[in-house]
Amino acid sequence: MKKKKTTRNSSQPLEIEAIQLYKPHEGQKGFHADNSRFRILACGRRWGKTIACVNEIVKQAWEKPGSINWWVAPVYQQCDVAYSMLNKHFPEVIEYQNKSKMLVHLKNGKDGRHGSEIRFLSADKPHNLRGWGVDFLVMDEAAFVTEQAWKEALRPALADKKGKGVFIGTPAGKNWFYDLFARGVDPKQKSYKSFRFSSKTNPHFPSEEWDEVKDELPEEVFKQEFQAEFIERAGMVYPEWNRNKHVCIPFEIPPNWYVYGGIDFGYTNPFAVIWAAIDPEGTYYIIDEYYERNKTMNEHIASIKNRTYNVNMYFADPSGAQYIAELQKRGLYCGPGNRDVVAGINRVAELLKTGRLKVFSTCDNIIKEFEHYSWDSKRRGRRDFSKEKVKKVDDHAMDAIRYLVMMTYHTRGAEPAKKKSEVQRWREAHFRTKKHNKKYPDVEGGAGMLL
Numbered sequence: 001m002k003k004k005k006t007t008r009n010s011s012q013p014l015e016i017e018a019i020q021l022y023k024p025h026e027g028q029k030g031f032h033a034d035n036s037r038f039r040i041l042a043c044g045r046r047w048g049k050t051i052a053c054v055n056e057i058v059k060q061a062w063e064k065p066g067s068i069n070w071w072v073a074p075v076y077q078q079c080d081v082a083y084s085m086l087n088k089h090f091p092e093v094i095e096y097q098n099k100s101k102m103l104v105h106l107k108n109g110k111d112g113r114h115g116s117e118i119r120f121l122s123a124d125k126p127h128n129l130r131g132w133g134v135d136f137l138v139m140d141e142a143a144f145v146t147e148q149a150w151k152e153a154l155r156p157a158l159a160d161k162k163g164k165g166v167f168i169g170t171p172a173g174k175n176w177f178y179d180l181f182a183r184g185v186d187p188k189q190k191s192y193k194s195f196r197f198s199s200k201t202n203p204h205f206p207s208e209e210w211d212e213v214k215d216e217l218p219e220e221v222f223k224q225e226f227q228a229e230f231i232e233r234a235g236m237v238y239p240e241w242n243r244n245k246h247v248c249i250p251f252e253i254p255p256n257w258y259v260y261g262g263i264d265f266g267y268t269n270p271f272a273v274i275w276a277a278i279d280p281e282g283t284y285y286i287i288d289e290y291y292e293r294n295k296t297m298n299e300h301i302a303s304i305k306n307r308t309y310n311v312n313m314y315f316a317d318p319s320g321a322q323y324i325a326e327l328q329k330r331g332l333y334c335g336p337g338n339r340d341v342v343a344g345i346n347r348v349a350e351l352l353k354t355g356r357l358k359v360f361s362t363c364d365n366i367i368k369e370f371e372h373y374s375w376d377s378k379r380r381g382r383r384d385f386s387k388e389k390v391k392k393v394d395d396h397a398m399d400a401i402r403y404l405v406m407m408t409y410h411t412r413g414a415e416p417a418k419k420k421s422e423v424q425r426w427r428e429a430h431f432r433t434k435k436h437n438k439k440y441p442d443v444e445g446g447a448g449m450l451l
């Protein structure tokens, strides 16, 4: 992403003849050359979607002085990569930037100032996206943005200025991103154009990495993540998992909810701890994770103790009896979890299906594991009961969650203290007298007559 050299002296506005963008590879060239109003770019991981669209948004913003350009990602943290890329590679065209507002102004206004605006936003609070007219939109990781955010907030924002949109992402099953993609391959839909590329079409993607991930990942996951195929979530242990439904924004846990921990031991494999808070209705909120390899027990214990949750108890892998004893000795109230894999999976699946298991958006490893946890396809088909074997990869937090859920299934957080409404207080203050009760024995507080 080299820029043409520019010169400036203090009395003259900065003049930039043109922005020299990056050198796109073949797939990226085709995408940039297309002029459709809505472009959908479904690609494998590391294809170069973000780099391509950072260049695209700078180009669009630069060519339309005074324009409003948005980069929207599912959660705020995901905007960071693009924001940093833009600031790092295009300093000469930036007039003003504000990291806390995730806002950049370009120098393409009339006087070399007050030019176009590029704003980075998250789609997890769609109401914050309302009320603007937008010229150009990039939606990153579109498969994980809710359809509601697109239809109710972003699409209307593009309406008055006839704004353009680019949707980039790796497929995640056949959700609304798939439907959008399908529009772009339908020749009748003139405003939409779809592109699909596997990661391998990026010449910068290391070829040895391709073989390695192919070997490591379940077939379906590889097809989706690297070959950019929209596949049903067959083979997944938790096909009911849905980021839109099961991931939530962190919030402060009320003090009366019970908190438990689940532990899966590991050394070269990650040592995984998950913390779950259970609300009065029995909904599990997975609020935190610890996921570290190659560390000593002392280091793990120090990190666990660093968490300030009021944990009732930890449930750990029952095959690690000596580790459990060590944790107990070091003051953690810890016992063996239940190892029944199939029963545990059924319970977790039921919680997911009924919307009673949520994961805080900060738990990256847990979210990734829910998305990758799959049945061992090599065994599938060979034996009737083979579906009951899960692939032993990316399953550490999954195990820890099972131990916890199996041991706490009937637990509910304590009932919240019932708050009295203002009306109730008023009624009590005015009518709960012996005299009143005697006079109106059937009318609670007597307030019914007045309100």
Ligand SMILES: Nc1ncnc2c1ncn2[C@@H]1O[C@H](COP(=O)(O)OP(=O)(O)OP(=O)(O)O)[C@@H](O)[C@H]1O
Residues within 6 Å of the ligand: 022, 023, 024, 025, 028, 043, 044, 045, 046, 047, 048, 049, 050, 051, 052, 170, 202, 204, 205
């Ligand atoms: N045209 C290009 N020139 C140089 N490097 C490139 C090009 N296209 C992609 N890359 C490199 O490929 C890698 C992946 O790029 P990028 O982060 O844009 O991919 P992505 O598809 O957004 O990945 P992810 O799926 O992780 O979000 C980066 O190291 C990037 O520099």
Ligand SMILES: [Mg+2]
Residues within 6 Å of the ligand: 049, 050
């Ligand atoms: Mg990216």
